[in-house]
Amino acid sequence: EAGVTQSPTHLIKTRGQQATLRCSPISGHTSVYWYQQALGLGLQFLLWYDEGEERNRGNFPPRFSGRQFPNYSSELNVNALELEDSALYLCASSFAENTEAFFGQGTRLTVV
């Protein structure tokens, strides 16, 4: 069974541009979570999608947004990129409340 897959693995953008990151959850999982992991820092909660709807978001500005598609895959969009947005963006999926969340390998976003 395939795990959580994220694309692309690496992304380089210039300041002010937009970035789009994609995530495919484990088959059968309906929830997708996005986390930001800046270099040397822990995991900061960004967004949670379930059944196509945004259920919760972390302390991030509105230029971080996303959506979940009918097949439960998800997209994270970051507008007006800033240098400090450079980080590893991790996606995780789970199928019910308080069940195991499994992470993908992440997308390394570099803003220059």
Add this chain to the structure above:
Amino acid sequence: GENVEQHPSTLSVQEGDSAVIKCTYSDSASNYFPWYKQELGKGPQLIIDIRSNVGEKKDQRIAVTLNKTAKHFSLHITETQPEDSAVYFCAASKWRKLQFGAGTQVVVTP
């Protein structure tokens, strides 16, 4: 909101010794506590978890204990091996939002 503190930030152990990582959480309504291991260049991997109705759980060389009254939980790794070297994160969850600790860099020296 939930706040999770994790100690120590770095832990160096000799191969074969035990390693213990401790976490405290602030929200008494949190009811799910997973632990993740993250190796360099990879995403976090779930290694063990515990729910609030259980005090202890073991899986081979790793174990987790939970003290709901004190609001702390710990990860114990016995007979450490070089492949246990990684960053370990604890987390606490309420309403499916995982709040992570800052991580512990574990180095196992042969």
